[in-house]
Amino acid sequence: MPEAGAITDEAIARLRGRIGIAQPHPQRPWYREPNTDAFRQVAEAFGDDNPLWCDPDYGAGTVWGGPIASPNMNGGDTLIGENEVQKLDAETKALLKGDPLKGAHAYYSGSYREWWAPLRPGMRVTRRNALVGVHDKKSEFAARTVHEWTAEVFATVGAVLSAQYRLMIRTDRGAVERRADEGAGKYDDIVIEPYTEEQIAEITEAVSTEAERRRGAEPRWWEDVEEGDELPPLVKGPMRVTDMVVWHTGMGMGLYGVKALRLGVQQRQRVPGFFRPDDLNIPDVQQRVHWDPEWARRAGNPAIYDYGRMRETWLVHLCTDWMGDDAWLAALDVEFRRFNYVGDTHWMRGTVTRKYLTDEGAPAVDLDICGENQRGETTCPGHATILLPSREHGPVRLPTPPGGATTAAEALDALVARFENMSAE
Known part of the structure; x- marks a missing residue:
């Protein structure tokens, strides 16, 4: 008989039986009717005063022809979107009842975002939420590990806007507890040193010049970017x-x-x-x-710590400042590997790793991005794909949603197929 919290073939099969079945999100959206005030409030929450999202009049002079929201607000857990699926029938309720892996350890390991169209004021946004992938993995840290992917797709009338995928890693609790006992006190050696006046002055200077690194209205042409280019770092902190x-x-x-x-x-x-x-x-x-x-x-930590999504917004801020008004952030992923404690300062960094034309012929660059704290630890590595304007190929063309979807339901079906292919790789 398997121990409590153990992952079994039967439990994984039950979990996979839920793939693609949309269900209501348990929380109402923070903004039911997103407008330019909401755009500004969300951007300022992570320290970004870019006029493209904060000044209602600024957007009229850009390629977007009016105000748009930061990618951080365009989708994302609980920010926008009314549930398309409001109620479930009895059979579906029974299928979704409980957790097939109940007792297995679970932790939020990473987030992956895609954006296909801008969020504009007054849009009525709907969302569709479902499990899309269950990948059975082997791990050196536990006897068995499952990567559980949930997708949330956001749409408006006639267009799919964006999606967020959450990765929950599920592990055999017994193996995790044994490893935790072996590594008890692993955070004991973390010391958050007080800052000197000189250090505070240096950080203040870096933060004070933040607006100067913003590309803004000056296009960042694809032809002018080279692989190996480094983004000017964005400083966040010391966190309070x-x-x-x-x-x-x-x-x-x-x-x-x-x-x-x-x-x-x-x-x-x-x-x-x-x-x-x-x-x-x-x-x-x-x-x-x-x-x-x-x-x-x-809880075993030396100090208060942040949310992983907070650093995700900082990485988006890094990218949007660098790319300028005329570009489009198409995708971004991030892993949450270490905690970010109150008192920590993060340098958000990026490097261009690839310059190419997409399958749709759009000029694009891929970036390696990360956040590094004052102890030199990388806490949140990730990647981003940015579409840039081109002198030869013209202005940015927005990417096509998976499968050419025009509704959240169609996009979700296409994502189930994508994650199934990921499992086979």
Whole structure:
């Protein structure tokens, strides 16, 4: 008989039976009717005051002909999009009930984004959410590992806008616990040193000149870019609790949908396992590890830490500043390998690794991107694909959604096929 939390062939088969079945997202969108105020609030939440998303009048003079949202707002968990699937029939409910891998350890390992069309003010956006891939992997860290991919596709009338794919890595709990015991205290040697006045002055100078590195209205022509080119680094930090408070005001409360007061009590009644008592015996959300030092320490960390998605927005900011108004960020992925603690400073970096024409004939470049903290640790490596204007090939042409989809349902079907092919590779 398998131990509790073990991954079995039967459990994986049950999980795969859910692939492609759309279900309602559990959280309402933070912005039901996104407008230019929302565009600005989201951008400022991660420290970006690019007028392309923050000034309603600026966009009229660009190739977009009007205001558009940052790629960070164009899709992304819980920000926009009303559920296309509102209710499930009894048979589908039964199929989706429970977690086939219940007891297996789960952690949010990475995010992958694609963008096919701009988000404009007043668009009514819908979303479609489903499991799209279950990949059985071998791992040196656990007896068995499953890569569980969930896709969320965002669309408007007649067009698919974007998609986000979340990678949850599921591992045999017994193997993970044994390894955790062997590596107990692995964060004990992390020390977040106080900054000297000179260090603060250096970081302040780097941050103060941030707007100068923004390409803006000057086109970054594809012909002028070479493989090996490095992007000017973007400095984020030192991170404060205040930065996470501001992050939440613009980005919402994420997948957990944390509520206040009476609404918080109702949430605790629905999901009591997400709460535990504080030092005054008042039930509070587990998410408090992101703003309470003592809760973070009890979770085995030396300090409060950020959300992986926060650094994802920083990497998007790095790319959009470099590429300029006339370009298009087509795709970006990032792995969350280490924590980013309050007090850490990150240098977001990028290098052009490939210059080419896509299958559709669009001038493109691929980048290696990452965030590196003041201890020299890379916490969030990733990649990006940017479409650039060209003197020879003309202005940017937006990419075609998977399978030429024009609806979220069509795109989701095409993504299921894509992830199935990934599993076979």
